[in-house]
Amino acid sequence: MTTTLADVAARAGVSSATVSRVLNGNYPVADHTRERVLRAVEDLEYVVNGNARALAAATSDLVGVLVNDVADPFFGILASAAQAEIARGGDADEQGRAGAPGGGKLAVVCNTGGSPEAELTYLTLLHRQRAAGVILTGSAVEGSDTDAIADRLARLAASGTRVVLCGRPPLPAGPFEEGAGEPEGGNPVMTLGFDNRGGAEQLTRHLIRLGHRRIGCVAGPVDRTTTRHRLEGHRNALAAYGLARECGGLTAYGYYDRSSGHRAARELLDRCPGLTAIVAANDTVALGVIAALRERGLQVPRDVSVTGFDDLPFSVDATPALTTVRLPLHEAGARAGRLVMGRETTPGGGVALVEGELVIRESTAPPRES
Amino acid sequence: MTTTLADVAARAGVSSATVSRVLNGNYPVADHTRERVLRAVEDLEYVVNGNARALAAATSDLVGVLVNDVADPFFGILASAAQAEIARGGDADEQGRAGAPGGGKLAVVCNTGGSPEAELTYLTLLHRQRAAGVILTGSAVEGSDTDAIADRLARLAASGTRVVLCGRPPLPAGPFEEGAGEPEGGNPVMTLGFDNRGGAEQLTRHLIRLGHRRIGCVAGPVDRTTTRHRLEGHRNALAAYGLARECGGLTAYGYYDRSSGHRAARELLDRCPGLTAIVAANDTVALGVIAALRERGLQVPRDVSVTGFDDLPFSVDATPALTTVRLPLHEAGARAGRLVMGRETTPGGGVALVEGELVIRESTAPPRES
DNA sequence: AGCCGGACGGAAAGCGCTTGCTACGGGGCA
């Protein structure tokens, strides 16, 4: 049926051990022999069986990248950057070892749809495949399955898989994996967090300095860490200026998509027709907010200022161009990729914070009457 | 080190065969025994070794989804729909068989960056892993590696992997896999093509009917099938109205991104300041075109009409909202997913064409002076 | 000329799981 190592060996007139060595190039083989083997491989169109190899060698060249939503550019950018880095030949201890040209590994991105169960399922599947590494991106859901996920991650890491959290808070420092076991067995779970709190705070401060006093907030899904952090940043800014009470009730929750922004904006407007600015959960949501505003005959930023978050590529094309916080998504993804490949390490404690940068464009302006 | 089937068997006081059967649920096991085994699995936190399983059973639960660019919503939507369908429990011949809950398989999306070499690399990797299926999305590059890819695909299919082409032209009907072999060995390569030609033709006809006579065209990368097809549709429309000559030179090529659209539009404008409409390669490109137009002080659609293609989510938010051709991306992705899972079949010949639908919005209008 | 070590190639023992086949015990039927 399918050709195996033995077939190649037979055709080349050598033992299968030799063929294996030629293919893996980690043992001296005479040029003469090598050539014959390679020709046999060609002739037979031989393709190694990755499973057999992984089983025998106890290594794998799969790296999982879990994202909340592939269709969302936020994750798309992150994933694509990480992916490129993972596929790239390793400079570290991986010279030519893996099947991929140059020692790179196969990055597989898994779409969880933001559901913890799906996350768990993929994590299990990846564990099954004995993946070389896993990158978990996007905010975590706070609640029920959190522990199950943390647990699974810890076990993955303990079993030798490199785990990187990107754009998600670090794992609670567990009580050190059931004592007894191997103290050297696993590697740490590395974290690359985004400074959501800081970014959100900058945004709101910017609005306040422009003169806004009644600022609405369209937040993300209630139970997600990212939502909470951005909200905290927002509130910190309000508190700093003694505005906490005034804007206290002006928060509406929704998903990270356009229609949620649309709906939430109308809700906010109904609740408080006098607001002069809206802080959106992210750029996509901001688009929805702007659309809703426009439908009500309100102009941005003349009547209401709007801010986004992330600075996705389309933000600059929106009308008006969005004031937002730029997250170095591409760079963060690449870094996560390097971390998971063991080609770079996090400074200390395995946790790094990625800062955002306030980008002021046309969607914010001073309120009409102060 | 890691716990194996044998460990579980020992703890449950049964043979490893029994444990395997409990886990796979395809052989009668007494409830009593099953329970004991499951408890042992729990206690030991046992995770099957996917590689060993795949090796022994000669099956895999990996399905590859190759896309040109994860960061592009076009592919994101396709991939996410396919993914959902693949993860879903199979209704067909896959009840509970695979490791994933409900018989779903692990969809791994691979980012090729549109490079044929990367495509080949991933295909090889997937072949190595003996993937259960592969979905190839996006336009193919016409040239050098085409044959190599077609070849690899044919071999993949012949070796039992289900192959689906989505949004890409069917494979040339090869001279039937080297005769001799198994006539029943592999399954056919299924194709789900988009009607790029038809869509593009509708768009251009729409413009012509509005009264446009000098229509520019910003096409995609020269060597891609999608580019060629859309261009052909465009030209067919022009020819139908005897406009082929007039607009003959008004084509500029570029990538499928915003900045290419921007650059190409300026180029076109320089070449022919009198044009009244521009057909863009897709929605993203259209955004760039509009930005360029605006910079030149031209209004859309008053001075110049612009059309996109695909109808990505943001198209309705653009100002002006884009006239475009809607491709049922989500549905197509889902269908591709079903095809690759063997849960659905293509009508006849293994090739299905997905039609686009003209969506008229605000970016097109009659030219100012006719 | 005899020895020794290095460079290569082969034999074979697994890696962890699936599965065909066999073994065994008990209930239903003749």
Add this chain to the structure above:
DNA sequence: TGCCCCGTAGCAAGCGCTTTCCGTCCGGCT
């Protein structure tokens, strides 16, 4: 009461590859 068959469980043979030992051969050194 004896026999057959069904419901279960175990044995053991692989699946295709890696890798540890060894054995062999040859060149160079003493």
